[in-house]
Amino acid sequence: MQETSPSMIQRAALRKSTRAKRQALSQDQQHQAAAALLAHFQSVDDIQRAHKVSLYLSVDGELDTTPLIEHCWSLNKDVYLPVIHPFSKGNLLFLHYHPKTELVPNRFGILEPKLDVRDVLPAHRLDVICTPLVAFDRTGQRLGMGGGYYDRTLAPWFNAQQGAKPIGLAHDCQQVDALPVEAWDVPLPKIMTPSRVWEW
Structure with missing residues (x-):
């Protein structure tokens, strides 16, 4: 999945x-965006029906997911976070996350749950x-950081429409007119931004 194409x-x-656009958002703008996103998150059927939800800890100017995680906890939904697979290159594991979970930095400096096989859930058993x-x-179409982690994770859903439903989370400023697409890219059926919920 190395990017060597003309794009x-x-x-x-x-x-x-x-990334520069979202990093330039002020703390107040970030706070307002997170509150607006939470309102969509609370009203979307896929989330309301879900029992096991994978989220992630925000970095690099991403929308703050803390309110979403706390909302899931308040409804007794199980929250899972992605962890870089220690042996299978380019793949993710999903570990149960609760308020007392021990977090450690991964190779990119992003906090993730300390690996414990007892906390791992296969991706296809997640609801969202x-x-x-x-x-x-x-x-x-979604452009990630280039590692292909989520494209690999979501490929079974994209190919068979089975398993966990993907929902993208983004600031409105992350929308572009058109993305250059590669064969391995997995488009998303739903993306939530502070201003609206996109569905395809």
Whole structure:
């Protein structure tokens, strides 16, 4: 999944420019965006029906997912966080996350639950996987950080429409007109931003 196509430079430029936009948001803007996103999150059927929800800890100017996690906990939903697989390169594990979970930094410096096989849940047993993204377009195409972790995780859902339903989370400023698409890219059926819920 190494990016060597002609679109590589364009994708890298989009990552840089879109990350800069969200990093430039003020604390107040971030707070308002998180509150608006929570309102959508609370009203979406997929979330209301879900018992096991995968979220992630926000970094790099991403929308703050803390209110979403706390909302799930308040309704006794099980929350899971992605953990980089220690042996299977480019893949994710999903570990149960609760207020007392011990967090450790991964190789990218992002906090994740300390690996304990007792806390692992196979991805297909999740109800919803909330996915981070760098940019998205009007067709639901998602541009990630380039590691392919979520594309690999979501490929079974995309190919068979079975298992956990993916929902992208993003600031409105992360929308672009059109993304250069590669064969391995997995488009999302739903993306939530502070201003609206996109569905395809």
